[in-house]
Amino acid sequence: MELRPLLSGFTLNVIMRMMAGKRYYGGEDNAEAKEVRELISETFELAGFTYVGDFLPILKLFDFDGYVKRVKKLGSRLDKFMQELVDEHRRNRGQTEFKNTMITHLLTLQETQPEYYTDEIIKGLVMVMIDAGTDTTAVTLEWAMANLLNHPDVLAKAKTELNNVVSSEGRLMEESDTSTCTYLNNVISETLRLYPAGPMLVPHASSVDCKVAGYDIPRGTWLFVNAWAIQRDPKVWDEPEAFKPERFDNEEWKTTKRGNFLPFGIGRRACPGMGLAQILLSSALGSLIQCFDWERDEDIAVDMSEGTGLTMPKVVPLVAKCKSSPILDNVVV
Numbered sequence: 001m002e003l004r005p006l007l008s009g010f011t012l013n014v015i016m017r018m019m020a021g022k023r024y025y026g027g028e029d030n031a032e033a034k035e036v037r038e039l040i041s042e043t044f045e046l047a048g049f050t051y052v053g054d055f056l057p058i059l060k061l062f063d064f065d066g067y068v069k070r071v072k073k074l075g076s077r078l079d080k081f082m083q084e085l086v087d088e089h090r091r092n093r094g095q096t097e098f099k100n101t102m103i104t105h106l107l108t109l110q111e112t113q114p115e116y117y118t119d120e121i122i123k124g125l126v127m128v129m130i131d132a133g134t135d136t137t138a139v140t141l142e143w144a145m146a147n148l149l150n151h152p153d154v155l156a157k158a159k160t161e162l163n164n165v166v167s168s169e170g171r172l173m174e175e176s177d178t179s180t181c182t183y184l185n186n187v188i189s190e191t192l193r194l195y196p197a198g199p200m201l202v203p204h205a206s207s208v209d210c211k212v213a214g215y216d217i218p219r220g221t222w223l224f225v226n227a228w229a230i231q232r233d234p235k236v237w238d239e240p241e242a243f244k245p246e247r248f249d250n251e252e253w254k255t256t257k258r259g260n261f262l263p264f265g266i267g268r269r270a271c272p273g274m275g276l277a278q279i280l281l282s283s284a285l286g287s288l289i290q291c292f293d294w295e296r297d298e299d300i301a302v303d304m305s306e307g308t309g310l311t312m313p314k315v316v317p318l319v320a321k322c323k324s325s326p327i328l329d330n331v332v333v
């Protein structure tokens with residue numbers, strides 16, 4: 001079974017359920033779902049494109065490969081879809097399925113602060129949650145599973161923890177278990193250390209001339225932070241290339257290595273979705289480990305080559321075998 005489509009469908013469903021109370025993956029195949037899946041897949045494709053005009057402005061005069069034309073066309077299709085979503089919420093706010101969505105809450109704020117919570121802002125928030133929150137989380141889950149399949153001892157230890165904390169109570173993993181399963185969280189931290197979904201963070205630009213660590217930085221300079229290299233620095237991490245969740249066992253790393261572990265960035269522009277991402281990663285990975293016994297598809301190590309996309313996806317999509325664990329037979333009828 002190939003995991004990638006399942007994991008990205010899962011994260012998109014979670015974010016869309018939060019924002020709009022809708023799922024577009026793995027359920028009914030209606031026209032709206034098809035349209036959304038198409039829009040989202042094109043958004044990710046174009047987001048990963050390097051636009052040369054950003055680096056050599058003169059080249060903005062030419063539209064090589066028709067990139068600008070495609071982005072503009074996609075932009076207006078996305079805007080139409082988002083506007084329909086907002087209008088649908090405006091019409092049906094009282095109905096159960098629309099009552100507790102993020103769009104409905106934003107529309108309530110629009111009543112008291114219309115100049116700030118405009119439709120443009122609401123549509124922008126929906127879009128940024130999809131862009132920044134779905135692929136990053138799905139890619140991390142795929143790397144985590146790949147690491148576990150290459151380290152059956154780690155997988156067994158994580159399963160034992162889940163059996164002790166959750167399955168022993170005859171139930172499935174819940175959100176409240178995410179803080180108790182410390183080894184599971186260490187597996188996630190170690191995955192984010194070796195395979196950060198934002199390997200170069202997000203480019204930042206200085207808004208004024210400034211001095212950083214003695215260097216003069218002119219206004220408008222683009223800064224890239226190589227988190228991938230910092231998190232594998234042999235001066236900081238023992239056996240930096242090894243997958244060892246135990247290195248996060250004690251809290252000491254928080255004082256000694258805090259600035260060297262930055263999968264969510266650092267400072268005022270750090271990832272605002274970090275808390276949500278950690279809960280999502282922990283509950284999804286925990287459920288996959290608790291509910292199924294996993295094995296590699298072939299008797300060779302999973303290929304761990306890193307691709308060049310925005311979120312550093314695996315080059316070879318992960319394929320794995322699984323069978324249900326006894327807990328599933330007990331709780332799912």
Ligand code: HEM
Pocket residue numbers: 128129130132133134136137140196197198201202203262263264265266268269270271272273274276277
């Ligand atoms: C494993 C999951 C995730 C990873 C690894 C990740 C990583 C990052 C990184 C590295 C940045 C740039 C920080 C910087 O440049 O200093 C960022 C920014 C951002 N992230 Fe995440 N993220 C994840 C999940 C999420 C989720 C679930 C959401 C929301 C639903 C989200 C929303 C955002 C937003 C809105 C920004 C831009 C913040 C700004 O520019 O001020 N992220 N993320």
